[in-house]
Amino acid sequence: MKRGLLIVISGPSGVGKDTLIKRLLELDPNLIYSVSGTTRKPRPGEKPDENYTFLTREEFERLVAKGAFLEHANYNSHLYGTFRDRVERARSEGHDVVLKIDVQGAEQVRRLVPDAVSIFVVAPSEHELQERQERRGSESAEDLASRREIAGREMKYAADYEHVVTNDDVERAVGEILRIIDAARQRVP
Numbered sequence: 001m002k003r004g005l006l007i008v009i010s011g012p013s014g015v016g017k018d019t020l021i022k023r024l025l026e027l028d029p030n031l032i033y034s035v036s037g038t039t040r041k042p043r044p045g046e047k048p049d050e051n052y053t054f055l056t057r058e059e060f061e062r063l064v065a066k067g068a069f070l071e072h073a074n075y076n077s078h079l080y081g082t083f084r085d086r087v088e089r090a091r092s093e094g095h096d097v098v099l100k101i102d103v104q105g106a107e108q109v110r111r112l113v114p115d116a117v118s119i120f121v122v123a124p125s126e127h128e129l130q131e132r133q134e135r136r137g138s139e140s141a142e143d144l145a146s147r148r149e150i151a152g153r154e155m156k157y158a159a160d161y162e163h164v165v166t167n168d169d170v171e172r173a174v175g176e177i178l179r180i181i182d183a184a185r186q187r188v189p
């Protein structure tokens with residue numbers, strides 16, 4: 001069986017990565033989302049092992065020591081990591097695996113998996129991004145401020161990605177990402 005692709009999606013907080021990924025999975029049944037581990041607390045409505053596997057810092061660090069993460073990073077004072085076994089299992093079953101990870105994680109994945117497809121999602125404008133962040137309303141004012149500061153820094157990494165997609169309209173952006181994935185499928189021998 002043909003081994004699945006690894007697709008890395010990054011972008012500033014609030015740009016709409018979750019919505020895009022949800023729609024991608026609806027439209028392409030071969031895609032699988034790899035649920036990450038995190039030490040951050042669940043947001044209202046977030047489900048364990050669906051949005052994230054929620055871990056204590058001790059649990060997370062034990063998993064790091066065991067080599068359980070393909071990559072891991074500290075984002076806004078919380079730890080996030082991609083489970084190596086989840087990615088491996090899905091890829092060996094022929095599924096293309098989507099990772100939603102920050103720029104530090106993406107850098108690690110690019111080093112480990114040079115043929116990973118990397119996509120950086122941007123908002124149509126700075127103003128629109130700020131509005132989306134406020135609309136989400138799930139973060140405290142302090143958290144929002146630090147996420148904005150991180151987003152400013154992260155934008156500088158867009159050039160390291162193979163593709164930059166503007167999330168101006170969900171269906172259009174998803175269509176563009178599906179075409180990128182299709183092209184990558186053709187490229188794999």
Ligand code: 5GP
Nearest residue numbers: 036037072073075080081082100101102105
């Ligand atoms: P949030 O707290 O908004 O869900 O995620 C914060 C940031 O962590 C986002 O940039 C998201 O892409 C990133 N992130 C989520 N899971 C992982 C992961 O497994 N590894 C890394 N490096 N970043 C992650």
